[in-house]
Amino acid sequence: MILPALIAVLLLGGFAAWFSESKFSNAPRWVAIITLVIEALLVLWQCTVVEQINNLSTDMPQTWLADFNRSWIPRFGIGFHLALDGLSLVLIALTVLLGFMAVSSSWTEINKRQGFFFFNLLACLAGTVGVFLAVDLFLFFFFWELMIIPMYFLISIWGHENRTYAAIKFVIFTQVSSLLMLLAILVLVLTSHSLSGIYTFDYFKLLGTEIPPDLAYWLMLGFFVAFTVKLPAVPFHTWLPDAHTQAPTGGSVILAGVMLKTGAYGLLRFVIPLFPEAAHQFAPIAMTLGAVSVLYAAMMAYAQTDLKRLIAYTSVSHMGFILIGIFAWNIYALQGSVITMLAHGISAAALFMIAGALQERLHTRKMGRMGGLWQMLPRLSAFALFFAMASLGLPGLGNFIGEFLVLLGAFKVNVLLTGVTALVLILAPVYSLAMIQKTVHGTFHNQAPVLDINRRELTSLGLLVLATVWLGLSPGTFFDVSAPALKQEMQVSSVVEH
Amino acid sequence: MDNHQLAALAPIITLSTVAIAVMLTIAIRRNFILISSVTAFGILLSLSALGVAWQETPIQTTLLIRINSFALFYMALLLLASLAVVGFCYDYFKTREGENEELMLLLLTAVLGASVLVSSSHFATFFIGLEILSISLFALIGYPLNQSRPLEAAIKYLILSGVSSAFLLMGMALIYAQSGELNFSGIGRFLANQPAMNAMILGGIILIMAGLGFKLSLVPFHLWTPDVYEGAPAPITGFIATVSKGAVFAILLRFFIGTESQVYTPLLTVFSVIAVLSILGGNLLALLQTNVKRLLAYSSIAHMGYLMVAFIASGSIAPALAVESVTFYIVAYSITTIGAFGVVSVLSTPQIEAGDIELYRGLFWRRPWLASAFTLMLLSLAGIPLTVGFIGKFYIFTSGGEARLWGLMLAVFAGSGLGLYYYLRIIIAMSMTEEAPIANFGECSNHWVSSATLVTLSILLVWFGIYPNQLITIIQSVSNTMR
Numbered sequence: 001m002i003l004p005a006l007i008a009v010l011l012l013g014g015f016a017a018w019f020s021e022s023k024f025s026n027a028p029r030w031v032a033i034i035t036l037v038i039e040a041l042l043v044l045w046q047c048t049v050v051e052q053i054n055n056l057s058t059d060m061p062q063t064w065l066a067d068f069n070r071s072w073i074p075r076f077g078i079g080f081h082l083a084l085d086g087l088s089l090v091l092i093a094l095t096v097l098l099g100f101m102a103v104s105s106s107w108t109e110i111n112k113r114q115g116f117f118f119f120n121l122l123a124c125l126a127g128t129v130g131v132f133l134a135v136d137l138f139l140f141f142f143f144w145e146l147m148i149i150p151m152y153f154l155i156s157i158w159g160h161e162n163r164t165y166a167a168i169k170f171v172i173f174t175q176v177s178s179l180l181m182l183l184a185i186l187v188l189v190l191t192s193h194s195l196s197g198i199y200t201f202d203y204f205k206l207l208g209t210e211i212p213p214d215l216a217y218w219l220m221l222g223f224f225v226a227f228t229v230k231l232p233a234v235p236f237h238t239w240l241p242d243a244h245t246q247a248p249t250g251g252s253v254i255l256a257g258v259m260l261k262t263g264a265y266g267l268l269r270f271v272i273p274l275f276p277e278a279a280h281q282f283a284p285i286a287m288t289l290g291a292v293s294v295l296y297a298a299m300m301a302y303a304q305t306d307l308k309r310l311i312a313y314t315s316v317s318h319m320g321f322i323l324i325g326i327f328a329w330n331i332y333a334l335q336g337s338v339i340t341m342l343a344h345g346i347s348a349a350a351l352f353m354i355a356g357a358l359q360e361r362l363h364t365r366k367m368g369r370m371g372g373l374w375q376m377l378p379r380l381s382a383f384a385l386f387f388a389m390a391s392l393g394l395p396g397l398g399n400f401i402g403e404f405l406v407l408l409g410a411f412k413v414n415v416l417l418t419g420v421t422a423l424v425l426i427l428a429p430v431y432s433l434a435m436i437q438k439t440v441h442g443t444f445h446n447q448a449p450v451l452d453i454n455r456r457e458l459t460s461l462g463l464l465v466l467a468t469v470w471l472g473l474s475p476g477t478f479f480d481v482s483a484p485a486l487k488q489e490m491q492v493s494s495v496v497e498h
Numbered sequence: 499m500d501n502h503q504l505a506a507l508a509p510i511i512t513l514s515t516v517a518i519a520v521m522l523t524i525a526i527r528r529n530f531i532l533i534s535s536v537t538a539f540g541i542l543l544s545l546s547a548l549g550v551a552w553q554e555t556p557i558q559t560t561l562l563i564r565i566n567s568f569a570l571f572y573m574a575l576l577l578l579a580s581l582a583v584v585g586f587c588y589d590y591f592k593t594r595e596g597e598n599e600e601l602m603l604l605l606l607t608a609v610l611g612a613s614v615l616v617s618s619s620h621f622a623t624f625f626i627g628l629e630i631l632s633i634s635l636f637a638l639i640g641y642p643l644n645q646s647r648p649l650e651a652a653i654k655y656l657i658l659s660g661v662s663s664a665f666l667l668m669g670m671a672l673i674y675a676q677s678g679e680l681n682f683s684g685i686g687r688f689l690a691n692q693p694a695m696n697a698m699i700l701g702g703i704i705l706i707m708a709g710l711g712f713k714l715s716l717v718p719f720h721l722w723t724p725d726v727y728e729g730a731p732a733p734i735t736g737f738i739a740t741v742s743k744g745a746v747f748a749i750l751l752r753f754f755i756g757t758e759s760q761v762y763t764p765l766l767t768v769f770s771v772i773a774v775l776s777i778l779g780g781n782l783l784a785l786l787q788t789n790v791k792r793l794l795a796y797s798s799i800a801h802m803g804y805l806m807v808a809f810i811a812s813g814s815i816a817p818a819l820a821v822e823s824v825t826f827y828i829v830a831y832s833i834t835t836i837g838a839f840g841v842v843s844v845l846s847t848p849q850i851e852a853g854d855i856e857l858y859r860g861l862f863w864r865r866p867w868l869a870s871a872f873t874l875m876l877l878s879l880a881g882i883p884l885t886v887g888f889i890g891k892f893y894i895f896t897s898g899g900e901a902r903l904w905g906l907m908l909a910v911f912a913g914s915g916l917g918l919y920y921y922l923r924i925i926i927a928m929s930m931t932e933e934a935p936i937a938n939f940g941e942c943s944n945h946w947v948s949s950a951t952l953v954t955l956s957i958l959l960v961w962f963g964i965y966p967n968q969l970i971t972i973i974q975s976v977s978n979t980m981r
Contacts, residue, residue, distance in 0.1 A: 075970045076896070113863075145883040152922070157929050164926055171922060175882075176915040182892075183907060186899045 002046050003068040003082040007130050009039050014122035021115025028118040032103045040096050063488040077199035081136040085485040088132040094345050098257040099125050104460040105353045106250035120150035131262045135203040137185045148174050154251040166246035173239040177229040184222025220275035230263030233293040233323050237316045244312035249356025256315050257349035261341045264322045276493035286327040291421045293320030298427035307365045311351045318344040325406035333409025334486045336402050343398030343471050347390040350464040354384050361450040372444030377452045381440040383461045390468050392432040398471025503559035508547040510613055516540025517606040524599045534588045537602040541581045548574055564619035571976045572616040572748045579740045580609040582836045585951035586733035590843045608634035612745035620681040621670045632659045639730040651729025658722045666709030672702030686757040695762045713746040714802045717775040727795035732846050736839030739798050740832040761813045769810050774909045776803030781916035789853040800913050804894050811901035821977040823893035830890035837955040838875040844948045861928040869928045871956050876921040878959055886962040
């Protein structure tokens with residue numbers, strides 16, 4: 001019963017936040033914090049207490065930690081089926097952590113219509129948690145869409161100067177691609193119906209459906225496009241710089257930290273296990289796309305003048321690593337992808353928080369109008385330096401482990417591509433250091449005095465620093481949690497292959 | 499006619515009686531509140547008469563009418579939709595000058611025509627039902643006599659409707675000339691014995707399709723739609739969009755699936771072209787609109803195109819699934835569309851019809867509940883999950899995918915993408931901060947009947963979106979017994 005509660009708590013908390021505004025205008029943010037605390041406790045409870053009780057549904061591998069299965073629309077064999085394994089667990093933990101960060105960074109930034117803001121924020125998180133839990137394809141699609149609309153509101157109502165354009169672009173890209181996925185899901189289900197005579201949307205029952213190879217390739221592409229738009233990878237990335245730049249800080253944190261990971265999660269959970277042969281055939285193209293994203297986005301990042309846009313492009317670059325890692329499909333690369341998801345989630349969120357904090361103080365995102373901030377904002381600048389280092393892959397921090405493992409795993413599959421991708425190890429320091437150079441070094445332009453970060457910001461960013469260091473120094477903890485799940489996925493797709 | 503047949507006709511008889519009663523009441527005492535309540539009560543009475551008829555199904559009453567659970571289900575839908583429209587009409591017209599009582603009478607006759615239409619099994623009732631519906635609609639559209647736009651709309655609808663009836667009659671005549679049959683099962687038998695499709699029959703069926711295409715506003719028969727939608731009073735527009743189109747689609751299903759004439763390849767090609775044109779035309783033209791009513795008109799053209807896709811699928815898959823898909827989609831579409839026009843009618847004042855998108859700017863912050871309801875309706879039209887529109891779209895995709903209509907699916911796909919853009923535009927306008935509030939516009943007057951109706955519709959929309967199971971079960975059993 002914990003799994004549905006994980007989603008319900010966030011949704012109910014969202015409504016509570018919305019309605020609490022009419023009582024006290026500052027109540028919604030407190031309601032949001034309380035909701036997230038309850039959510040965090042539930043996740044902890046799931047990790048510690050319930051792990052021992054094993055009551056999985058039949059035909060589920062033992063690597064799953066918990067599941068919840070109820071009939072929903074029996075006409076089409078659709079079930080309300082949630083399940084949790086190590087992979088979902090670490091991603092949900094990341095979601096909750098970044099949920100706190102999003103609330104924290106919106107604390108003073110959002111001063112109008114707080115109730116509706118926090119409702120959307122929490123609804124968006126609920127959708128994301130749902131995506132990480134759903135193992136019924138219909139339900140998965142349901143949550144997949146559920147997280148888009150609140151994010152659309154976050155961008156279109158509380159965004160910056162060009163928000164309408166960015167919000168519409170975001171929705172059209174994600175929505176149209178997800179319709180492709182819906183079509184692919186339906187054709188997959190109808191194919192399995194014509195083979196077995198029963199309708200089912202259940203992930204475990206659809207695994208190993210014997211689809212004709214041509215059809216499988218098309219279906220795989222349907223899923224792949226939907227997930228790579230969300231990831232995003234070149235050529236589907238153009239919505240991301242706009243959406244990230246225009247979103248309010250809290251929205252950017254969720255978008256970069258968590259939502260992009262749903263694309264990676266989808267590739268890992270659905271595309272390859274459901275269509276192993278087609279995915280294997282497609283792997284060289286997917287890995288090339290990944291490599292192009294890594295290098296192209298890194299170069300684009302260097303060319304930006306807008307701080308948030310720069311960070312957005314670095315996200316595309318890091319997501320390219322994940323794409324390569326997933327399609328390399330060996331345990332090193334997969335572990336590397338998972339660690340990159342977590343590490344990038346934390347570092348990108350932190351960088352967006354810093355950009356947001358700067359914008360709140362300086363009222364600009366243009367790096368040309370910053371400079372010399374170290375004298376004025378020493379603590380914030382130190383954090384900026386730290387996360388820039390994390391983002392460029394400094395050994396000892398989380399991002400390094402992830403990228404190293406991805407390259408290690410990919411090297412076994414495709415030497416040339418890995419070699420080319422590794423060039424980013426030059427480009428990443430270039431854009432990171434350029435960013436630091438332009439913002440915190442140099443002379444101070446701004447005349448008006450500004451305050452350095454307060455205790456709230458210090459705590460949030462401090463927590464993220466700790467998380468990054470932990471990921472970098474002791475990645476084993478995360479390997480242990482996610483390894484069984486990843487091995488299971490690999491086993492599922494290799495069993496079918498032979 | 500025995501007792502069973504009479505019982506089966508109970509809903510239609512009740513509706514006629516109520517119409518007469520309303521007419522007499524108007525003669526005795528002109529009071530809008532009284533007439534509206536009698537009408538609403540009459541509709542409820544007819545709804546309960548459906549229960550009486552349910553026990554007799556399926557039954558052929560006279561040569562003309564066949565009452566089965568399909569007919570009764572659609573009657574229930576039409577009656578409920580009319581009830582919602584009566585609610586919106588009450589608030590819309592209560593503050594207007596003039597004699598508004600006959601409006602309710604016309605609504606009753608329109609829904610009577612629609613009920614006859616969905617239960618007909620013969621060309622005579624087909625035509626009579628359609629004409630009762632259409633003639634009531636002319637008067638309803640042009641009801642605000644002292645304004646020019648509604649009158650213009652009424653004339654347009656009158657002329658085009660007349661033309662479409664002529665097409666329809668010609669088609670019936672051609673079929674009769676060949677088969678010598680006027681009832682659907684007879685035509686079906688005749689067609690089954692024909693080795694190949696004969697040109698006269700084919701021509702006849704295409705003419706019938708053209709006649710129905712006018713009513714459904716399918717491209718290329720859609721030209722009246724935006725003007726009539728814009729000109730008619732908002733609740734009446736909702737009525738045309740749901741009751742009239744729903745009933746016509748039901749007879750389309752009854753005729754084609756009853757005679758099994760939809761399986762002929764040349765017809766399927768014609769239908770597919772119509773469907774693709776409607777989807778793309780409707781969505782592309784909707785992009786250009788700045789008037790919410792016109793925008794919804796073009797979007798309804800596109801939605802009829804989606805429905806056609808499920809209907810075309812019935813040519814190659816089990817008709818029951820296609821009927822189920824169409825029926826669910828019509829239910830979803832009716833809930834959503836009535837709600838959308840309900841919002842427009844609540845916002846309209848006697849001086850100004852709430853068409854211009856500028857009037858919606860900042861509605862979220864002025865009237866949050868109304869704007870939330872409208873957002874829900876628009877999201878449902880766009881087919882976003884958590885709303886009933888999504889399940890409808892899911893059904894369209896399912897039947898289209900099952901029939902492997904890839905080309906049509908591509909059109910639905912492109913249409914949905916385009917559709918998203920213009921629905922979002924309205925939502926964005928509503929969430930913007932208004933620069934200068936428009937004076938006296940959207941002031942909260944007493945609209946409790948409309949508000950209650952809107953709340954009910956919103957709850958239904960979300961409820962069926964999250965838990966559509968009961969509705970699916972009912973529709974499935976109805977579709978299985980269609981023939």
